Each structure stands twice: as C-alpha cells, then as structure tokens.
Amino acid sequence: MQTIHVGVGPVSFDDLVSVAREGSRVTLTDDALAAIDHARGVVEALAAAETPAYGVSTGFGALATRHIPTEMRAQLQRSLVRSHAAGSGPEVEREVVRALMLLRLSTLATGRTGVRRETAQLMADLLSHGITPVVREYGSLGCSGDLAPLSHCALALMGEGEVRDADGTLVPAADALAAAGLEPVELVAKEGLALINGTDGMLGMLVMAITDLRMLLRSADVAAAMSVEAQLGTDRVFAAELQDIRPHPGQALSAANLTALMADSAIVASHRTGPENTVECNKVQDAYSLRCSPQVHGAARDTVEHAATVAGRELASAIDNPVVVGDRVESNGNFHGAPVGYVLDFLAIVAADVASISERRTDRFLDRARSHGLPPFLASDPGVDSGHMIAQYTQASIVSELKRLAVPASVDSIPSSAMQEDHVSMGWNAARKLRRSVDGLSRVVAVEVLTAARALDLRAPLTPSPATGAVVDLLRRNGIEGPGPDRHLSPEIEAAVGLVQSGAVLAAAESVIGELQ
Secondary structure (H helix, E strand, O other), rough: EEEEOOOOOOOHHHHHHHHHHHHOOEEEEEHHHHHHHHHHHHHHHHHHHOOOOOOEEEHOOOOOOOOOOOOHHHHHHHHHHHHHHOOOEEEEOOOHHHHHHHHHHHHHOOOOOOHHHHHHHHHHHHHOOOEOOOOOOEEOOOOOOOOHHHHHHHHHHHOOOOEEEOOOEEEHHHHHHHHHOOOOOOOOOHHHHHHHHHHHHHHHHHHHHHHHHHHHHHHHHHHHHHHHHOOOOOHHHHHHHHHHHHOOOOHHHHHHHHHHOOOOHHHHHHEEEEEHHHEEEOOOOOHHHHHHHHHHHHHHHHHHHHHHHHHHHHHOOOOOOOOOOEEEEEEEOOOOOHHHHHHHHHHHHHHHHHHHHHHHHHHHHOOOOOOOOOHHOOOOOOEEOOOOOOHHHHHHHHHHHHHOOOOOOOOOOOOOOOOOOOOOOOOOHHHHHHHHHHHHHHHHHHHHHHHHHHHHHHOHHHHHHHHHHHHHHHHHHHOOOOOOOOOOOOHHHHHHHHHHHHOOHHHHHHHHHHHOO
C-alpha cells in the first residue's frame, strides 16, 4: 500500500485521491514534526502568560471575552469538541471523511496551529489504520470552516463517538483505537480549536469533484462524437482554424478531441460528396447540441480549471483561527469558506449544463423527424417496442434535478453564534450537492453513450470510427446488447454508468487514438 508523506507544504490532488479513495497510509515528515514542535512552544508560552490569548486561554466565538483558568483549559477543549460534534443525518461517505482528515493533518503539519506532535500523529495513525470517524450529513455552515464534521473526527481522537474500522464495521472509537494499539489523546490548550477550524471537508470534496469532472468531460466528448457521427453530423465545424478565431483553451481541446474521435469513420464519409467522398458534407449546419458541443464542453473545462486553481491555493493554505505567526497567535478570518464555496457552485452549474446538452443530443436519436433515417425511438418494432424512449426520460429527470442543484448555496447565509458568525459560506452544502451533480452527470452521459452505440449499430453496414467503435465493442463485451426487441433496460443503463464512472469508456476510445486532452 502506498504511503503519502505529509510535510510543511501542500498535499497534491493525487495525494488526496490516494488517501481518500485508495486507502493509502500517511506519515508525517521530519520538517512537519519540527514545525509542529515550534508552534507548540509558542502556544505553551502564551498559555503560561498572564495576558489572555484568544483560543489559548479564553473561550471561543461569542464567548471569547471569558478568561479561562489554567485548571479548566483541558475541560474547555473537551467541551468544545463534544458540543460541536452535533451533526445529524446520514453518514458521510468514507472517502469524504478521509479527505477532510488528511487536509486537517496537512494544516497541522504547517506549524501554524499549535497542536502537539502526538495529536497530529494520532490523526495520521487513524488514516493509516483505516479508522474512519462517523460524520453526519448536516451541521456545517462553512464558517468557521467545517466545524461539526471536523469535530466528529476530533472526538474520535479523544476516544469518543463512533467510527468505522478498516472493515467498515461500526464500533465505538475507544474500541477501534485499542484494537489498533493506539491511545486516545487528552487535548490541551488550543488543540480542540485547531482540530475543528478549517475548510477541509468542502475542499476535499472539491478536489475529488475536479478529478471526476476532468475525466467526465473527456467522456462527454466521446459521447458527443458518437452522437454527431450516428446522427450524420459534420465534423468540419470542429476544425482547428474555426476554434482559433475564438481562442478559449477548453473549446479548442474539446474540438480537437471530437475531430480525433471521428477520424476514419465510414459513417461520416458516407455523407460527404465528390470523388471518393473527399468533399466536406454539404449540410448547411447541424443543431446546436451537435455543432456547439466544443463550446459547451470547453467552457466547462475552463471552469473546472479555474476551480482547480482555487483548490490549489487552498491546499497551500494553513486554515485555523487563531493561527501561530512567529512568536504570537493572531485571530483572522481565513476560515471563511467563500473562495471554495463559489467554485463548488460554479461546478454544479457546469455539471447541469453539460448534462443538458447531452440529453438534447440523445433526444434527437429518438425522433424520426430529426434522426436521419433511424427508426422511432431506435425501436426494433416501433409501436410494439418502445426502444430507448424511457431511457431519455431517465436522462430528463436527472437533468431536471441537476438544474435544481445548480442553484448556488454560497449566496445563502444564516447568522449564528449570537451574531458573532453573522455571515457564513454554506460551502459544505455546496460541496454536498456538487457530489450529487457529478454523479448525475455521469449517468446522463452514460445514457447518451448507450443510445449512440445503438444508433451506430443501426447504421450498418456503415462502420463507425475506430475510436467510437471501440466504445461500442466495450459495451457489447459488458452485457449491453445491440439493437433488438425490448428488454429490461435498467441493468444495461447501470452497466453503462459503471463503465463511464470507472473511466472504461474513455479508456476504450483512448486505446485507439491515444490520450484525449
């Protein structure tokens, strides 16, 4: 199993995915341990001083004016974590919890939070042993960061609350720690606050969504190429010289992908004119959902890369309040989730719109007035059979849901903490709905691939391009049959969804023409 080294600098996208999804182990580097020790020395000096220091010898939030006696400070940290571990609802996915734990550990490793090395080490040990605290769906306002989700994780470090062990069994945290040979920590001054005050949950979900969308947008190019090809569309509109006069980088990449995917297609060649079909198709123009695929997919790509820039900055940040700066501790507002919340919402818009154009391309196959000679609904015996009629209904229902999920969460705010926290980001909520959006997009693209493959088969004896033909072959090898009488369609849809989500559809096309951009 791979081991990810967490140092003073940021973890990478690949590091996060490796820990969150692949269960990689985690270790703290020597420079991280040195930074942690230095910051802890600063905090201990402030804790011993007579002058109150926020978060070290005072209460928190609206209660920050109360000076806490030395003998009560351990209780203060325990009370903070216990009271803030107030989530409700279904359990959050294991990969999300592991991602937020890794990102909190990364901030601890910067030497800006003031925790002890044994506290940071226990966080790393939980990850390495596959112990995952139970975090609930609801509870975070995205300011001060993801307080409730992180508090559930901090509770496990104290040996309290519930966790899932490496086998996924629900057990008390104390039992899971003991079984792994680990000891819970007794939190001391500043540690409770340092463990719960960050944007780690929303950021972890953002990084994973970007990872998924980068793959899905290339898969959407595959689906679009299959649709344009099977609907006898022209590939001329994707030519590089036409993209160059509107130089959005994502558009150019998507158009280049479509051109490569449709290369050497007998179907495309069949509606060219002139000697040996060498003259471009004489159709005036295709519908927007076909012709403008690179413009939509490309804008989506550019938005994803903007979100990746924001995520990169956040990964390089040390989010805590107060934060150790030199030999002092300073209050700040860096925990506010607005930068992350905004791009999470941007990506939900992207997912909805890419799904929307995918559904429109699919719908064209089913209407005999627009499908250029294909049978109604691609049915074997129209009237007796319904073909893919209801598969498009499934797409439409998901697209409708995605439009609702595209309504931004980050423009909402509910004041809390006796008006101390009077403007919040709702970044966690934005991240939760984006996860549903990404899943929905993958399902819509899968139905388009499924439908386009059936249409390509119906163009026989004309053959598709080598790249799109490889995708059709992939479906057929995985129990998704070609044209024929109606059959139970849901299992085929789910099989196609699995092939899209796993990256197999993209890989099939790339196995022929090389890596898409």
